[in-house]
Amino acid sequence: MNDANPLSPSSSPAPARSGSIALVGIGPGHAAHMTARAREAIAQADVVIGYVTYIKLVADLLEGKEVIRKAMTEEIDRAISALEKARQGKKVALISSGDAGVYGMAGPTYEVLFQAGWTPDDDVTVEIIPGASALNSCAALVGAPLTHDFCAISLSDLLTPWPAIARRLEAAAAADFVTALYNPKSGRRTRQIVQAQRIFLRHRSPGTPVAIVKSAWRRRQHIAHTTLAHMAEADIGMLSTVLIGNSHTFTRHGLMVTPRGYANKYGVSGEGRVTHEGEKAGRSLSSGLDGWLQSLREDLAAGHSLQALAARDGLPADYLQAALADPPEDAAAAETGQG
Template sequence: MSAAGKITLVGIGPGSVEHMTARARSAIAEADVVVGYVTYIKLVADLLEGKEVVRKGMTEELDRAVSALEAAREGKKVALISSGDAGVYGMAGPTYEVLFQAGWTPDDAVQVEIVPGASALNACAALVGAPLTHDFCAISLSDLLTPWPVIARRLDAVARADFVVALYNPKSGRRTRQIVEAQRLFLRHRRADTPVAIVKSAYRRRQNLVFTTLDQMSEQDIGMLSTVLIGNSSTFLRNGLMVTPRGYANKYDGLAQGGETRDGEKPGRSLSTGLLGWLHALREQVDAGRSVAELACEHDLPEDYIAATLAEPMDGAVEPVGAEDADER
């Protein structure tokens, strides 16, 4: 019996050779077998000479994983490729599900490696400016495997929480209403003129960028090769660029001259309205007669959370300056 082989889950990035990591290219070069969706196979065609190639369709993720495991059990080195990053809506998840169901463990003779790659949200953000500089999340609108009420609750929650959002799988030939419903949910919490960028085929031959607004989003040309970036309440469009401020203007004046701290603020320390400053203010308001219920309503936070934070002792609370604080000035 031949020695067991290896499965390398390769994130090839957005698709262009220039944006593929050296490790991704070497993993494919080392492989005996390359498994992937037909479109992704085309993106690495220059690396496939002399290799066994297993092409699978759009919804055949489990078949790809099974094929990779079978080849690895035969002692072959397998490159199982994903566009973007294999761990972000890619093949890493279904592959591990197949492996575990087959009785595989990390001690198995078949080795598994994940090679990270730039995800679609990274590629799209780089093309349109700096929309992801502050808190963001990604949500897939595909309801092929996820119930719509679950997706809708997530959309409503992140829209309300003011995240910048990257929508994956926003629309297909048969799934046309999901993007409309996403827009409906976002408009409950966001301004109609919230900036939106729609990027199709980032860094590929048919790349296309469209800037629009939330109220016009669903009317644009959107398909399965598109990623939709929805800004938050601070995101702006200027000179053809979509930017989400990191928050420096909350602490500094004169950013173009290096920035002078505003009154009451200190470099490397939390904002005066950061956690400790906010807790001190809450205590003062409670001492002045305001109720926890009033404060919870004012800050749009759960009443039991406000009560629990106020119950914690404040004496001696000192905020250390860590490396992450210094990086954020």
């Protein structure tokens, strides 16, 4: 039997415990939509850090834990606190609503970590645990608005210059993206949503469907369907996400749907689905890249100018010129031995 005093100088000290940071996306806030891994990470944590509203959403998981609540604009402070606690050997769960990597705490935390000299080989381990972002959660409540290409733009100009936001809005509107607007309006920021509407009306019909979801899957959830023309008149706040449809999006029976594009290739007859004339199942559209390049060559041969064709397609002339310089698909395949 070893009677040595564990506190004596001759005793070997216990190895330092390595800390960890779990960047946890808790989804929209309803327990049923939180992943099992997110719940596990919070359950295993010694310390839970988050914005006060998010802390309330996981209150049933916090018994016996150190809880650090921070205000809305204290993201960097949250990340610093997480690193300090992890350096002390604690398991830290730093929570974000939605997904930690989508307007969440993953970015600010890595900035703080890198500034502190952290590397992936550090004793402090970092894990990002994904969750459903607001655009996913809100889309599920209003139909299928994100079935085709979409983008997300934050209207918050607290950290991003407005000209940069306006350029992104202009690009998304012109390119016909379904667009999710995050942080659309607050008590102090009331004009940004009006400016976004103005930019989109330059490219979209006033009747374009818009869905506004507030507090998705939470106690005060509210859903409003409107149009681009009346979007700015709706009840919109910081807990709202605005979904603007593209030129093909429609609303039927209270559901907002963006077609995937099957009608461009297929029709329906008495025998079932049929492929439109000139199209091939499983192959690019006749107006896809190869078909488009072929039509450009034919139009140029017919006497149309490159500038006129660029204006018709809404693309830079130098891009058309570079694309036309590439060998046709069959020649490229022959060069690489593929076919």
